[in-house]
Amino acid sequence: MIKQFVLLAALTAGTAALADAPTITKVEASRAGMGWRFDVTLAHPDTGWDHYADGWELIDEAGNQIAYRELMHPHVEEQPFTRSLRNVMLPDGLRTLWVRAKCSQDGWSTNTFEVTLAPE
Structure with a gap:
């Protein structure tokens, strides 16, 4: 599903509809207590x-x-900017996930940012 999703994003990246889509520029994932912490930097x-x-x-x-x-x-006035999410519980064995951003006017971006988690 994601591979098709990313392919669609690549094929449509030049269209005007995606001109204002949020762009994820960096993601940091780290273990924090029982869960995970994600720091996501995006520009819009x-x-x-x-x-x-x-x-x-x-x-x-x-x-x-x-x-x-x-x-x-x-x-x-703050671009790009980073926001965090803590105490994220992930399913056992999950090593790869994707981050997708949303815009108040255009909805969910078709672009995703792949994150590979470090082994524990």
Whole structure:
């Protein structure tokens, strides 16, 4: 599912519909207590409350949501920016997941950022 999703993103990346899609530039994943911590850096041409990056999610290979981080306000003057999500519990054996960002106006981006977790 994800491979098809990424292929679609590559084929449509030049279209105007994706011109304002949030771009994930960096993801750091680390063990934190019983769960995981994810620090996600993204860029988006936020214009204010009417158009801004308003969230990101962690998804598995089948596209199932593992966790969601809501972004509560625009970051017009802070680009790119990093936000964290802590205490994420992952299924046993999961070693690869994807991060996908959301825009308040255009919805979920078709671009994903692959994350390979370090073995424990």
